[in-house]
Amino acid sequence: MPELPEVEVVRRGLQRGVVGRTVSAVEVRHPRAVRRHVAGAEDLAGLLLGRRVEDACRRGKYLWLPLDSGDALQAHLGMSGQLLVVPAATPVEAHLRVRLAFTDGGAELRFVDQRTFGGIAVVAGGAPPASIAHIAPDPLDPAFDEDAFVHALRRRRTGLKRALLDQRLISGIGNIYADEALWRAGLHYARATETVRRGEALRLLVAVRAVLGEALQAGGTSFDALYVDTEGVGGRFERALAVYGRRGQPCPRCGTPIRREAFMNRSAYSCPRCQPRPRRPHL
């Protein structure tokens, strides 16, 4: 599942693979992949043709490629999206949704997405574009404001994991790294945010940064073939996961079997001993 580290790996691949190149052809093979581009596939193609890619940027899980027109090609990988930079002769992938060719005749940019939760659009440019103004800075962004985060967190009336997953508060964190960071910080996912002390919030932030940074070093986490870099290669961080997907296996810190609980129609993994349930949980 692409979260911040996985998206950053893709961004770096785009930086190497498409920045400086000019779009020569656009093929939209599935309308759902461009549903965020409300003017439709033809309009999207018209805004891309002849445009040069100037940069590859990211905030949280969003990517955008500023163009020489002042617009930007924005992408979100959703659950299963891939942005691949592959030779034009590469056989068409089963879930290929959009392909872009370039004037130099080199590798194509392909958006492949099995579950079609992701998509691309051309949006008015900016850093970042207005279309993602509601997304908070991510914790690896130099512009990330720790004090603002701590204050906003403690003003919330919700549970700690819900807050971590809310991209308007802090971006880039999904289900996997939320569980991992909470375990590292020794905090329970249902801890009421209004009871979190400043020191605990800062400890959580340290844990978030550590787990995201280590995952990035490992090239991200791949549970199946769904998350890959721009060359189709998966990450290695799943070997380092302490709790996520490890129900019944020993906690790496204390040996207690990891528990899995239903949470927001998905799951929350934690250590019953390292992360004791608060007296007044906020689920």
Next chain:
DNA sequence: GCTTGCGCCTGAATGC
């Protein structure tokens, strides 16, 4: 204004 829950999707895994 803030928080919560749903629907969107496909394929692998599981159940009968």
Next chain:
DNA sequence: TGCATTCAGGCGCAAG
């Protein structure tokens, strides 16, 4: 064997 059900989950939006 084969069909049906469950699960995975980020996001945007509607509802509370």
